Amino acid sequence: MQKGNIGVTTENIFPVIKKFLYSDHEIFLRELVSNAVDATQKLKTFASMGEFKGELGDLTVHVSVDNDRIIVSDRGIGLTAEEIDKYINQIAFSGANDFLEKYKNDANAIIGHFGLGFYSAFMVAKKVEIITKSYKDDAKAVKWTCDGSPEFTIEEVEKADRGSDIILYIDDDCKEFLDHNRIQSLLKKYCRFLPVPIAFGKKKEWKDGKEVETAEDNVINDTCPLWTRKPSELKDEDYKKFYGELYPMADEPLFWIHLNVDYPFHLTGVLYFPKVKSNIELNKNKIQLYCNQVYVTDSVEGIVPDFLTLLHGVLDSPDIPLNVSRSYLQSDSNVKKISTYITKKVADRLQSIFKNDRKQYEEKWNDLKIFIDYGMLTQEDFYERAKDFALLTDTDGKCYTYEEYKTLIKDNQTDKDDNLIYLYANNKEEQYAYIEAAKNKGYNVLLMDGQLDIAVVGMLEQKLEKSRFMRVDSDTVDNLIVKKDQAKDAIVEGDKQEALSAIFKSQLPKVEKAEFNIMAQYMGENSAPVMITQSEYMRRMKEMANIQAGMSFYGEMPDMFNLVLNADHALIKRILDDENQTCAAQVAPVQQQMDETNARLGELKKKQEGKKDEEIPTAEKDEVSELDKKWQELKQQKENIFANYAAGNKVVRQLIDLALLQNGMLKGEALNNFVKRSIELI
Known part of the structure; x- marks a missing residue:
């Protein structure tokens, strides 16, 4: 048996992990399962290159809860005693104090930055064991044990199969993680789309009036989620079904955009335009961010432009590491490129629907309007793209592009100073008499009743040359558009x-x-x-x-x-x-x-x-x-x-x-x- 001290320059890493990572301690499960998946994926790679000639067999990663323990088992590459010493025992920190100061408020950054995924286990465990056997020929199985102090032991043990079992003895103040439903929900949250099957216990069925376990593994993930497949293989039904899985209570989406980029960064995903309820804020943070199919966050401000945080769906990029922190997002050039790319893709998709199926686009305009208005108001480059497919709707329900509408009203709604006057109502019922009076004059009246329309009116007055917006009830019909040829002076003696x-x-x-x-x-x-x-x-x-x-x-x-x-x-x-x-x-x-x-x-x-x-x-x-x-x-x-x-x-x-x-x-x-x-x- 070998004994030793973990090589860290801080006197004791574990209080640091407990203290600084505690706010986010549920991610230990994400880290351990991700490590198991990585080990499995590496074995598949070695097999495809001819470096591993054995049978791959069943590669399912198993998670189980047993009394006071959580166990994560894989049949991946495993570790030798030397590899444990290299990867587990030597945590190479440079300047402990700098490290603590820099990362004290950012749990994810510690783990992502220092490859501390495995050590997140000590956030919830008083003792951790690794029982592992390398895939290499003649490798011996070893057991590594550590009780939350820098001291560890390594000993040889019997293990029939390759791979690793990570056994966590859960601490008294973290007993919540021994609850079956809690683990199930965490696996659903973080591991739902991992590329290797993840099994948590066995499937259950009803028999003789009670629930009993079957022999079949309860696999909780979809290893080949929709965004990893080619758009050419997918039908509309597939996209709608996936949306229903992500948002079970939501209405059917309006349409979607399938993203797939290899250069200059890697990005896949599907973004959906949902049917929007009136309140913008309620629908934010519905985009889930993944890194190689590992869930990272659903707070994507900074990665997608603000107006597109109203969209729903999934983004997956290995170029956005698991340690997504605010400072990282603000400074990272890949993130800026991704944001610009997504804006362009959304604009291109809207433009293409508008061009190819204007009827469908107009039918969905009331739902789309809030995205497009919000985008034009908050992002200059989006206005430049969107002005060709943003629509104005009149009180008769007819839709026009900005250019079409300008042509429509130019002859009749130009005032004596050559300003184009856009007349609008914001309540068709309440302003009915004013609308009718304007129509009787041969004027067209827009309906501007959206929650952002007052701001849109201000924006368009700045963007459109020599143009003013007047609500139909802001003056008498003769004074709404003052022309040179008014018949007589309207002022009473x-x-x-x-x-x-x-x-x-x-x-x-x-x-x-x-x-x-x-x-x-x-x-x-x-x-x-x-x-x-x-x-x-x-x-x-x-x-x-x-x-x-x-x-x-x-x-x-x-x-x-x-x-x-x-x-x-x-x-x-x-x-x-x-x-x-x-x-x-x-x-x-x-x-x-x-x-x-x-x-x-x-x-x-x-x-x-x-x-x-x-x-x-x-x-x-x-x-x-x-x-x-x-x-x-x-x-x-x-x-x-x-x-x-x-x-x-x-x-x-x-x-x-x-x-x-x-x-x-x-x-x-x-x-x-x-x-x-x-x-x-x-």
Whole structure:
């Protein structure tokens, strides 16, 4: 029997392993099973090269749980006593302190960097034994034992077959790993697609009302997963079936991309476009990363561009080692190349579907839209590729590329400054009247109701030359696209404007977090009598405040609306005529006093022109102040006359309420009053 100390420059490696790797200690199983698979694969290689002439036989790796032990057994190349000494006993560290400092927060990096896969066993075991026999002729079986101190023993033993058994005596604080279901789930997680069969116990079946073991191995992995096969061998059903295995509860995918690259890096995999639910965040981290069919992580930010973390599927690359750490991903040139390549492949695939089967592409556009919009917003090079197959959809459900849409609207939707005006709605039902008004003008209206569309609108205004986006309810239909040849000035003369403004303002109900500016315009007798519009700029700032940090100032401001009165409409004309007959006698003397006050103010201000403040007599200053005050009082008096008239005119309040109702702003008591008044008027 040989005894010795493991060659490490730290006094004791095991507390280091326990301490620094504890956060991720379940990976011990991945490491031991991967080592067993490597040993098996090496034997197959030696056999194919003629260096091993014996029978390969059954190469299944067996994992078993037995009382307080976990055993991993393979029939691979095995180890001689010399190889144990070389590979197990000599852990060559250079500078123990540097090592500890550098890797203290990164469990995977320690294992991957230092080939410490086997030593991860000591994260969960108080004692480890290796019973191994080399494939070489006349090799003797040996047993290596270590109890978690640097001391080990090696002795010769009897072992009939080649290969290695790794026996872990599980520590008291890690008994969870003796649970059959726990091991089953870890094997499913890490070893599900390893290229050598992995058996965990025996298959079970129901017999006489109870579950009994059969003689057949319970193989937990698929040794030849879909992404390792040639696309030419696979049918659509194969891809859908594999997707169903990866995501049992998911809807069928839209379509997929099979990746297979040999140069300048190795990468295989299948990426699926899932049917997307509304919340982006919920669907991230569904891509599984493998290294030679060994599971590494499902946190692939950095390997795939951010917008493609919404995709599902599998990536496998031996060029991304098992020690995937953030710093590694940020600095590794292969990872950057892989990210660029995947972006290109996704863009090429989308372009080809668009070109070859546009009908199918348009049918799936609503599901695809979020990927493509997110990609264009977050990645400049993707916008350049995607602008040819990104679509705009109008309110009739027709789809156009950016170029096609520009051609469609160029003649009719160009304003007097040569800007192309893209009209859009974000709610087809709520903005129905505005959409219809625009269509009646011969305009086309886009439907922009996606969760990223407010940001897309901003992006397209920057990208598309001389183009502006206007929501259909941001102004009256005549003012949405201002052209040179507008028939007549839409501004209503002063006294009518003033009367209408005072009448309608007095009857506006309180709407929470909203302020109204009232204006009258000539809009044609067939247009609505009253409309509510909202400034594109202010509304967009508020919408952006909801999705962008640092803009909360806009989010706190009230919504600013315009209540636009159509002075051409019969109902508004009738109100004006009625007001004139009812209020003229009361308004005239007040107006006369206002005119006289204004005239006297004008005289005084002319007299004071060019004088310094101290040169103006106090009596004059006092008179100006008194006149200002008097004018304000008269103005209020005049507005009160209009308000009293309006209070008795049910049509005024009815028109206001109809406009509010059309915009979903009539609620509670105001809505109840509207219903009662409607019944009375009928």
